[in-house]
Amino acid sequence: xxxxxxxxxxxxxxxxxxxxxxxxxxxxxxxxxxxxxxxxxxxxxxxxxxxxxxxxxxxxxxxxxxxxxxxxxxxxxxxxxxxxxxxxxxxxxxxxxxxxxxxxxxxxxxxxxxxxxxxxxxxxxxxxxxxxxxxxxxxxxxxxxxxxxxxxxxxxxxxxxxxxxxxxxxxxxxxxxxxxxxxxxxxxxxxxxxxxxxxxxxxxxxxxxxxxxxxxxxxxxxxxxxxxxxxxxxxxxxxxxxxxxxxxxxxxxxxxxxxxxxxxxxxxxxxxxxxxxxxxxxxxxxxxxxxxxxxxxx
Amino acid sequence: xxxxxxxxxxxxxxxxxxxxxxxxxxxxxxxxxxxxxxxxxxxxxxxxxxxxxxxxxxxxxxxxxxxxxxxxxxxxxxxxxxxxxxxxxxxxxxxxxxxxxxxxxxxxxxxxxxxxxxxxxxxxxxxxxxxxxxxxxxxxxxxxxxxxxxxxxxxxxxxxxxxxxxxxxxxxxxxxxxxxxxxxxxxxxxxxxxxxxxxxxxxxxxxxxxxxxxxxxxxxxxxxxxxxxxxxxxxxxxxxxxxxxxxxxxxxxxxxxxxxxxxxxxxxxxxxxxxxxxxxxxxxxxxxxxxxx
Numbered sequence: 001x002x003x004x005x006x007x008x009x010x011x012x013x014x015x016x017x018x019x020x021x022x023x024x025x026x027x028x029x030x031x032x033x034x035x036x037x038x039x040x041x042x043x044x045x046x047x048x049x050x051x052x053x054x055x056x057x058x059x060x061x062x063x064x065x066x067x068x069x070x071x072x073x074x075x076x077x078x079x080x081x082x083x084x085x086x087x088x089x090x091x092x093x094x095x096x097x098x099x100x101x102x103x104x105x106x107x108x109x110x111x112x113x114x115x116x117x118x119x120x121x122x123x124x125x126x127x128x129x130x131x132x133x134x135x136x137x138x139x140x141x142x143x144x145x146x147x148x149x150x151x152x153x154x155x156x157x158x159x160x161x162x163x164x165x166x167x168x169x170x171x172x173x174x175x176x177x178x179x180x181x182x183x184x185x186x187x188x189x190x191x192x193x194x195x196x197x198x199x200x201x202x203x204x205x206x207x208x209x210x211x212x213x214x215x216x217x218x219x220x221x222x223x224x225x226x227x228x229x230x231x232x233x234x235x236x237x238x239x240x241x242x243x244x245x246x247x248x249x250x251x252x253x254x255x256x257x258x259x260x261x262x263x264x265x266x267x268x269x270x271x272x273x274x275x276x277x278x279x280x281x282x283x284x285x286x287x288x289x290x291x292x293x294x295x296x297x298x
Numbered sequence: 299x300x301x302x303x304x305x306x307x308x309x310x311x312x313x314x315x316x317x318x319x320x321x322x323x324x325x326x327x328x329x330x331x332x333x334x335x336x337x338x339x340x341x342x343x344x345x346x347x348x349x350x351x352x353x354x355x356x357x358x359x360x361x362x363x364x365x366x367x368x369x370x371x372x373x374x375x376x377x378x379x380x381x382x383x384x385x386x387x388x389x390x391x392x393x394x395x396x397x398x399x400x401x402x403x404x405x406x407x408x409x410x411x412x413x414x415x416x417x418x419x420x421x422x423x424x425x426x427x428x429x430x431x432x433x434x435x436x437x438x439x440x441x442x443x444x445x446x447x448x449x450x451x452x453x454x455x456x457x458x459x460x461x462x463x464x465x466x467x468x469x470x471x472x473x474x475x476x477x478x479x480x481x482x483x484x485x486x487x488x489x490x491x492x493x494x495x496x497x498x499x500x501x502x503x504x505x506x507x508x509x510x511x512x513x514x515x516x517x518x519x520x521x522x523x524x525x526x527x528x529x530x531x532x533x534x535x536x537x538x539x540x541x542x543x544x545x546x547x548x549x550x551x552x553x554x555x556x557x558x559x560x561x562x563x564x565x566x567x568x569x570x571x572x573x574x575x576x577x578x579x580x581x582x583x584x585x586x587x588x589x590x591x
Contacts, residue, residue: 037392038403045406045464051432052421067435109316116312128313135324139525139573141546142566145334145553146327149344169319199308228414230528235554246416250532253420260424271417278412282405285412289472 056264063260075261079269082252082262087240088269091248094160098233098244099226101164106222107215110173115203117174118181119189129178136171144235151236162236163244167226173218176291180214181207217288220281227274245270328570335563347560354564364565366540367548368572370455374544375523377459378466382519383512386467390474391500404475408468415465415528422461423448423533451541454534458542461529466522470515477511478504513584517577524573545569 055063056079057072116122117129147166148157156162184207192202208215230246237243240251249270256262278285335354340346358364389407393400410418425432426447434444447457481504489499505512527546530536536543536551543551549569553562 031397034392034395034397035399038397038399041389041403042406045410045468048410048418048421048425048464051425055424064430067438068430068432109319112312113316116309120306120309120312122306122309125309128317132316132320135320137574137577138324138328139521139570141525141527141549142331142570143324143327144550145559145563145566146330147323149330149334150322150327165319166323169316174316224412228412230414230416230531231550246414249414249416249420253416253532260427260430263420264424267417267420271413274412274414275409278409286404286408286472289408289469290476 052264052267055260056268058261060261078261078265082256082259082265083269085256085262086248086252086266088245088248088266090240091243091245091270092273094242095227095244095246098160098163099223101160102167102226103219103223105164105168106170106173107219109169110177110218111203111208111211111215113169113174114177115181115199115207117178119184132174133171140232144231148235156236158237158239158242160242163226163229163233163242166232167222167229170218170222173222176214176218177211180211184210213284213287214291216281216284217291220277220284221288224274224277224285331563331566334559335567337560339559339563341557341559350560354561355568358561358564358568363540363548364545367543367545370540370542371524371544371546373455374459374462374526374542375520377456378462378523378526379516379519381459382463382467382470383515385463386470386515387474387512389467389471390478393471393475394478404471407471410465411468413465416532418465419461419529419532422457422464426457426533448534449538451538454538454542458529458533461533462523462526465529466519470519473515474508474511477508481507509584513580516580516584520576520580521573524569524576545572 054070054072057075058069058078059073059075062069062073113132117125117132151157151162151166154161156165188206189202192206227244228246229244230250233244234247234250237247240248243251249266252266253263256266336349336351337347338350338353393404428434428444428446428449431447433447437444445453448454485503485507486499489503494502524544525546526544527550530542530544530547531550534542536547545565546569549562549565552558552565
C-alpha cells in the first residue's frame with residue numbers, strides 16, 4: 001500500500017533547467033551578447049562581496065587611499081581586532097538558538113495546520129483558511145507597537161521568547177504543506193487509518209518523510225529570516241546576552257563606525273554562516289523562491 | 299460513507315498551535331493598534347491614557363511631516379518597484395536561453411537576497427563613502443563629478459534605492475524565470491511560425507501569459523518597499539535632514555524614539571490602509587487588463 005515512492009530531495013528542483021541541446025559547439029551555446037551580459041551581471045552582483053573581503057584584509061593606509069586599492073593586503077589582524085571588540089560568540093550562540101527554535105516551531109505548527117487543512121473536513125474550514133491567509137496582509141511594521149505592549153505584559157521583553165514565539169507560525173509554511181497534503185494519495189491516508197495508525201503516528205512516519213522537500217524549503221527560509229532579522233529583536237531586546245548577531249553588528253556599526261577594516265571583517269565573519277548555508281542548499285533556496293509563486297497561481 | 303467524510307473536531311486541535319500564535323501576535327494586536335490610535339496613549343502607564351477619538355488621525359493628516367514621509371516612501375517605491383520589475387524581467391528573459399555558466403549567473407544574481415541587510419548595507423555605506431568609496435573612485439576614473447551619496451540630501455535616496463535593487467532583485471528574477479518556464483514553448487513557437495518576430499511574440503504571447511507572475515512581483519515588491527526599514531536605519535537614519543524619512547521610518551521614530559504611541563499607532567493604521575489599498579488596486583487593474591487580452 002505504501003510503496004508510493006517518497007519524494008526525496010534528489011529529485012530535480014522545480015526551477016527547471018531546460019535541457020541543453022547536445023553536441024553543439026561551445027560558441028553556439030554561448031552567444032556573445034549573453035556571455036557579456038552574464039559576465040556583467042556576475043560582476044555587478046558579486047563585486048560587493050569581493051569588495052568587503054578586500055577591505056577587511058587591508059590596512060588603514062590602503063583603505064584611505066583614493067582612488068581605492070583593488071587588491072587585498074593580508075591584514076588578518078583586522079579580524080582579531082574586530083572579534084575582540086564585541087561579544088560575538090554570545091551573539092552567534094543567541095542567533096543559532098533563536099533561529100533553530102523558531103524553525104522547529106514553524107515546522108511543527110505548519111505541519112499540523114497544513115495536515116488539517118489538507119486532509120480533514122471540519123466546520124468552518126474555508127473561513128479559517130482564509131483567516132490564516134489574511135494574517136499575511138498585516139505588515140510587521142504595523143504590529144510593532146501593539147506587540148511591544150503584549151510582550152511587555154507577558155514579561156517577555158528582552159528574552160529569547162520574544163524573538164521565537166511570535167514568529168512560531170508561518171502562512172507560507174501552512175500554505176505550502178496544505179498544497180502538499182492536498183496532492184497526497186487519499187487511499188494512503190485511508191489505509192493508514194484502517195491499519196489503526198493514529199494520526200500523529202501517520203504524520204510522523206509517513207507524512208514527514210514524504211513532505212521532506214517542502215519541509216526543507218520552509219525550514220531554510222524560516223531559519224534565514226530569523227538569522228537575518230533586525231527590526232524586531234532591536235525593538236524587543238536591550239541586552240547583548242539575548243540579542244542576535246545582526247543587532248550586535250548594528251551596535252558595532254554605532255561604536256566602531258569609522259574603523260572600516262574592522263567593520264568589514266565583522267561583516268565577513270557574521271555573514272559567513274548564512275552564505276555557507278546558502279551555498280550548500282542553493283537548489284532548495286531557489287526552489288523555495290519558485291514555490292512562493294504557488295500562492296498566486298492557486 | 300468512509301471515515302474521511304466525517305467532520306472531525308480533532309482538526310481544531312491541529313490548528314490550535316498556529317492559530318494561537320496568529321491570534322496573540324497578529325490578529326489581536328491588529329485590533330489593539332486600532333484601539334491605541336484613538337488614545338493619547340501613555341507609554342509608561344497605559345492606565346493614564348486618555349481617549350481622544352480621531353484626533354491623532356487629524357493631527358497626522360494635517361501635519362506636513364506625514365505628507366513628506368509619504369512622498370519619500372513614494373520616491374523609494376518608484377525607484378525600486380517599476381525599475382526592479384523592468385530589470386528583473388529583462389534579466390530573467392536573458393537567462394531563459396540555456397548557455398554555459400547560466401546556473402552560476404543565476405546564483406550570483408540571487409545571492410545578495412539571502413544576505414542580512416544590516417551586514418550588506420554596511421558594505422554599501424563603505425562603497426558610497428564620499429571620500430574613499432569605490433563608487434566615487436569609479437566616477438573619478440571616468441572623469442565624472444564625485445557625489446556626496448548618503449551624506450547628500452539629493453543623492454541619499456538614490457543610494458538606498460541602488461542598494462535595495464542590488465539586494466532584492468535576484469528574488470524577482472527567480473520568480474520571473476519560474477513564471478516564464480510555465481509558458482508553453484509551443485505557444486511561442488506557434489507565434490513564430492505565424493510570422494511574429496521576437497518583439498511581437500513577447501508582447502502578444504509571453505507578456506499576457508505572464509500576468510499572474512508580474513502581478514505577484516508587483517504586489518510583493520510594493521508591500522516590501524513600503525515596509526523597508528533596516529537599510530534606512532543603517533545607511534541614512536532617515537537623513538540627511540529627513541531626506542530619507544519614509545513613512546515606516548517615521549513610524550519607528552514616533553513610536554520608539556519620541557514615545558508618541560498614540561500618533562504612531564494612528565500612523566501604523568494609515569500605513570496598513572495604504573498598503574491594503576495599493577494591493578487591492580493592483581489586483582483590480584490586473585484583472586481589468588486580463589479581460590481585454
